[in-house]
Amino acid sequence: MKIGVLAVQGAAREHLLCLSRLGVEAVSVLRPADLAGLSGIILPGGESTAQWRLLSRAGLADPLGEALKEGLPAFGTCAGLILLAQEITNWPERYLGVLDVAVERNATGRQVDSFEAKVRVDGLGEVPAVFIRAPAIRRVGPGVEVLGTYEGEPVLVRQGSVLGATFHPELTEDLRIHELFLSLCRKG
Amino acid sequence: MRMLGADGVFVGSGIFKSENPEKRARAIVLACTYYDDPELLAKVSEDLGEAMPGLEIEKIPEHALLQYR
Numbered sequence: 001m002k003i004g005v006l007a008v009q010g011a012a013r014e015h016l017l018c019l020s021r022l023g024v025e026a027v028s029v030l031r032p033a034d035l036a037g038l039s040g041i042i043l044p045g046g047e048s049t050a051q052w053r054l055l056s057r058a059g060l061a062d063p064l065g066e067a068l069k070e071g072l073p074a075f076g077t078c079a080g081l082i083l084l085a086q087e088i089t090n091w092p093e094r095y096l097g098v099l100d101v102a103v104e105r106n107a108t109g110r111q112v113d114s115f116e117a118k119v120r121v122d123g124l125g126e127v128p129a130v131f132i133r134a135p136a137i138r139r140v141g142p143g144v145e146v147l148g149t150y151e152g153e154p155v156l157v158r159q160g161s162v163l164g165a166t167f168h169p170e171l172t173e174d175l176r177i178h179e180l181f182l183s184l185c186r187k188g
Numbered sequence: 189m190r191m192l193g194a195d196g197v198f199v200g201s202g203i204f205k206s207e208n209p210e211k212r213a214r215a216i217v218l219a220c221t222y223y224d225d226p227e228l229l230a231k232v233s234e235d236l237g238e239a240m241p242g243l244e245i246e247k248i249p250e251h252a253l254l255q256y257r
Contacts, residue, residue, distance in 0.1 A: 008221050013193065030222065054221055 008054035010046015014170035040073035040185035043080025073161035100141025107136030129167035207237030
């Protein structure tokens with residue numbers, strides 16, 4: 001099974017390492033041709049506007065959007081969640097729009113307000129999570145399942161084979177969230 | 189830097205004090221993203237104008253030195 005990690009900007013390397021540790025083939029996605037043969041794609045954290053500009057310039061916006069519409073499993077973390085979201089409450093644009101949630105950018109404040117915490121995930125219990133200038137999920141559509149919460153707020157959601165997290169699972173040693181995504185990829 | 193594993197490269201005055209800051213900034217961003225693509229690196233590095241000139245520390249007046257500001 002081959003999993004891509006969008007690598008135009010942000011924390012791609014850490015996701016690639018997590019995937020390798022789980023024994024799957026992990027490739028950087030920088031060009032449209034890199035999408036071929038993928039069983040899933042991770043959209044990492046970083047800066048969503050910079051990521052969108054770079055992937056648009058690379059000609060990736062349309063083919064990536066098409067692949068997602070055709071059901072390519074996707075996992076967006078932090079900025080990646082913003083790229084997948086249908087609505088961004090405090091930003092005029094929206095990007096891929098394949099996950100029926102409304103997110104607020106930089107909802108936890110400035111860099112000094114970044115923190116680590118345990119989040120509660122269905123079927124997994126407590127999972128360590130790193131929140132870095134994290135977005136918040138403000139609305140969850142009817143087809144979206146909340147899989148993880150922190151202080152009662154949704155932080156991990158799933159719609160079909162699209163998974164979104166407001167936090168960075170790739171910065172901890174705990175690989176269970178990545179395993180969860182791989183199980184969605186195996187189902188196709 | 190990217191080949192050594194850095195997520196990014198911070199550039200400040202190297203952009204703003206160059207002849208064509210916008211073009212140089214774009215080139216640096218793309219070089220950072222596509223650091224393993226020599227063809228693209230060569231392409232974005234063309235025709236950028238003059239780089240920021242080097243400054244000799246003795247010739248910078250005290251009021252402009254960061255440690256005295």
